[in-house]
Amino acid sequence: MKARLVAVGERAPGWVAQGFTEYQKRLSHWLPLELVEIEPGIRGKGRDTARAICDEGARVLAALPKNAQVVALDGRGRMHSSEQLAQRLEHWRGLGRDLAFLIGGPEGHAPEVLARADETWSLGPLTLPHMLVRLVLAEQLYRAAALLANHPYHRA
Numbered sequence: 001m002k003a004r005l006v007a008v009g010e011r012a013p014g015w016v017a018q019g020f021t022e023y024q025k026r027l028s029h030w031l032p033l034e035l036v037e038i039e040p041g042i043r044g045k046g047r048d049t050a051r052a053i054c055d056e057g058a059r060v061l062a063a064l065p066k067n068a069q070v071v072a073l074d075g076r077g078r079m080h081s082s083e084q085l086a087q088r089l090e091h092w093r094g095l096g097r098d099l100a101f102l103i104g105g106p107e108g109h110a111p112e113v114l115a116r117a118d119e120t121w122s123l124g125p126l127t128l129p130h131m132l133v134r135l136v137l138a139e140q141l142y143r144a145a146a147l148l149a150n151h152p153y154h155r156a
Helices: 014-027 049-062 082-095 111-116 130-148
Strands: 003-008 033-038 069-079 099-103 119-122
Touching: 003 049, 003 130, 014 033, 014 130, 033 049, 033 130, 049 111, 069 111, 082 130, 099 130
Parallel strands: 003 033, 003 099, 069 099, 069 119
Antiparallel strands: none
8 A cells, every 4th residue: 555645835844845754764664655746726916716726626636546545634624543543544554545645725625625535634623834734644644554563653
């Protein structure tokens, strides 16, 4: 099983990119994780925000692997403890499909993206910068995989 993170936004700050790369490397033998950055829709004065969200959504959907189990990160999604996320990862492995995690733009996901998602996941009630969400997602996937492998990384 492989995973793809499809994230709206380009050029993460160096510290985010470095942290993401570190967890991506750690995950590589348990769950290879590929990052696909999606160009944000054009926003600004006189621009149609709904059109920007729609454009982003079309690019996100085009970047999905065929037959992937799609998990959209969304503030209204289901929250998981680290142990629960490990159980979800075990469930996803049992499905025998690749995974796709989706991070939307500033206003969230287009309705078509949420409709395509098999489930939604919330990292909690805090509003986080979307670039930081990349790093948190990679770390939490690593933690879940480490739990399943009885690796000492997670010390609850």
